[in-house]
Amino acid sequence: MVQPGALKPLYERGVRVLSGYFRRGSTGWDVNYLLDDVRSEYLSRHDALMDFDSGIVFSRVDIVCNNTPVDRIVPTLEPCTKDPNQAEIMDLFTHEQYFWPFYSNYVPDHFERLNVAIRWVTEQGYKPVFFHEGFLGGPL
Numbered sequence: 001m002v003q004p005g006a007l008k009p010l011y012e013r014g015v016r017v018l019s020g021y022f023r024r025g026s027t028g029w030d031v032n033y034l035l036d037d038v039r040s041e042y043l044s045r046h047d048a049l050m051d052f053d054s055g056i057v058f059s060r061v062d063i064v065c066n067n068t069p070v071d072r073i074v075p076t077l078e079p080c081t082k083d084p085n086q087a088e089i090m091d092l093f094t095h096e097q098y099f100w101p102f103y104s105n106y107v108p109d110h111f112e113r114l115n116v117a118i119r120w121v122t123e124q125g126y127k128p129v130f131f132h133e134g135f136l137g138g139p140l
Helices: 004-012 037-045 070-082 110-123
Strands: 017-020 023-025 028-030 048-051 056-060
Touching: 004 056, 023 037, 037 048, 037 056, 070 110
Parallel strands: 017 056
Antiparallel strands: 023 028, 048 056
16 A cells, blocks of 8 residues: 555656545455545545645546456446546556466456446446546546
8 A cells, every 4th residue: 555655756756646446344445545534435435536735636446347247347337427426537447467367366258347348438428538648637
């Protein structure tokens, strides 16, 4: 996990956005970059939050494709499109090692999962962006 003191140096080296889960579990927040409870709670229900001290924007991941079976992708994403606090950005996430047949936890339909997720959000009118370009992918 990224220590809070590392955020400003990360920004100075070009990092603009960090995506996380911001889900509270039995042992605390999962992938929340050690943010406090108030900001983690906010991010659990909203797309993004800027940390003005560092300049980094935190984005909440809407789906982890390698963990989501094909038949659960649309049911996972669709509710986000109906909530104005979560509909502006669709943060699709995956761990690339699941593509590789030699990986011990290889997911044979990993490409299909990504294809379904990207196709569905595109059909809903979302445009692909890279967060490091502009502000959350939008022009400055």
